Amino acid sequence: MASAHPNDIEFRSVTKAYGAVTAVRNINLAVPKGSFLALLGPSGCGKTTCLRMIGGFEQPSEGSVLIDGREMNGVPAYRRPVNMVFQHYALFPHFNVEQNVAYGLKQMRPRIDAREIDRRVQEALSMVRLDGFGKRRTHEMSGGQQQRVALARAIVNRPSVLLLDEPLAALDKKLRSAMQIELQTLQRELGITFVLVTHDQEEALSMADQVCVMSAGRIRQLGSPQEVYDRPADLFVADFVGKINRLNGRLEPGGQMLRLADGTALATSGEHSLPAGPVIAALRPEAIRLSRQETGPNGLRGTVTHRIFLGSGVEYAVTVAGLGDFLVTADRGQGSEADLAAPGDAVTLSFDPAAVHLFSPSEAA
Structure with a gap:
């Protein structure tokens, strides 16, 4: 049964410190279900730390992170309804495409029937336009195709939230533009919440329906791409976005x-x-x-x-x-x-x- 909670992700007064260094300062953020949020900012602004706290790879020093209305503090990454696509994809080179995509399903308990795993793998590959590529080795594929394999592996578990850690950074400009459209289409088809981390203003503005501009561990502005670009909240946002x-x-x-x-x-x-x-x-x-x-x-x-x-x-x-x-x-x-x-x-x-x-x-x- 679907949850009635309106937000997939919430940060409530979240601070993250590493010793004397505070990476994230008192952040409050609500990400509605089915939205595409871009965390945008320069290196060291805290955007990746926020992503890692959603994914369970880091825990907040203060405050609470909630997913679908449930507090996630202390909950390990493998018990969260979240999957991540990393910048360098992290595919298994000794597996073919189907084996890479099926890996997460095979780790689930109770075990899933082999025929159900195969059905869901083929469904995920079809969603990312890789029908017929299941037996290929990943080193035989282009950068864009490898990225689609990573996406298929992330969505096959049917997460509530998909986290994208600069997934297009390794692609050339033309392929990056094509994959921006692919990701938007996929997000609409799946209807799940996407959270993208990027320092590329064009990428954030063209893909997301909400842009969160960060600096020095704080949120400077949260709004639609048009609002952030046309009505910047402060000089930093005006200068950084465009x-x-x-x-x-x-x-x-x-x-x-x-x-x-x-x-x-x-x-x-x-x-x-x-x-x-x-x-x-x-x-x-x-x-x-x-x-x-x-x-x-x-x-x-x-x-x-x-x-x-x-x-x-x-x-x-x-x-x-x-x-x-x-x-x-x-x-x-x-x-x-x-x-x-x-x-x-x-x-x-x-x-x-x-x-x-x-x-x-x-x-x-």
């Missing part, structure tokens, strides 16, 4: 005008709670419009110093006197080749007031 241009300035009384270091006045949306005084403005490269023409409000004149061809887009480095360098990303579909600016061209950078995110200078630490 790219930004930073501008130092002063917010004038009333909060509707930002005065930059060179004296330029820029309009703001006014949708902030900051008092008048020093602020840091963050502006996404794709929110800036680049033109050779003089434009109206919120326009900065500069000179193109570099142009980088990216295939579907173009990235410009533009120097604005008194303010420094700006990164601008332009979609090639918006104009012809003749419209592209070249190094040395004088251009105007303009943007909507709503695209400017304002933060307190204290958040820059």
Whole structure:
């Protein structure tokens, strides 16, 4: 009978310390059933420690970890309804694909009938699009196929939660993109909770329905990919998730005008709670419009110093006197080749007031 508990995973005031080093600090987190959560952050932020506490490979120093409403403190990994896919897959090289996938089922007690094991192995291989590969040795398979074997081995036990520890890190860019789609499809088909650990912002934003950005053992923001990218909670999130241009300035009384270091006045949306005084403005490269023409409000004149061809887009480095360098990303579909600016061209950078995110200078630490 399915549990009525709404969350598959909960952290209640969880802290994890290794001697004098605190890896995770007082984390509270709820992961609803059937969701795809990405734990995102730089190395040493605590994301892998959180994953290992869910899996039972580490125990919290303080607080409680719950799975399906049941406290897991002290419960060993093999007694939790959780499976993990490791970064390097950890496949048995002396087993073929079927033997690798069946291994966990054969360890279960009471024992499962051999015909049932074979049925579930074939079902798992079909889910990851590896029908007909059961007799292959893993060393005869590509990196993407090996990753699918690891996934089949993880889902064959029908866990409540699947943990993914940077599973795409060893793949090339094209295969990684394909496997992102495969994982999303698999998660929807299985309907179980996925928790992904990654330091790759693009990977987290493209795959997960909830992104948890971490830094120094704390959660900085938890929200949908769109919320985290478009409405960052603080300067760290804005800077880590995607790219930004930073501008130092002063917010004038009333909060509707930002005065930059060179004296330029820029309009703001006014949708902030900051008092008048020093602020840091963050502006996404794709929110800036680049033109050779003089434009109206919120326009900065500069000179193109570099142009980088990216295939579907173009990235410009533009120097604005008194303010420094700006990164601008332009979609090639918006104009012809003749419209592209070249190094040395004088251009105007303009943007909507709503695209400017304002933060307190204290958040820059």
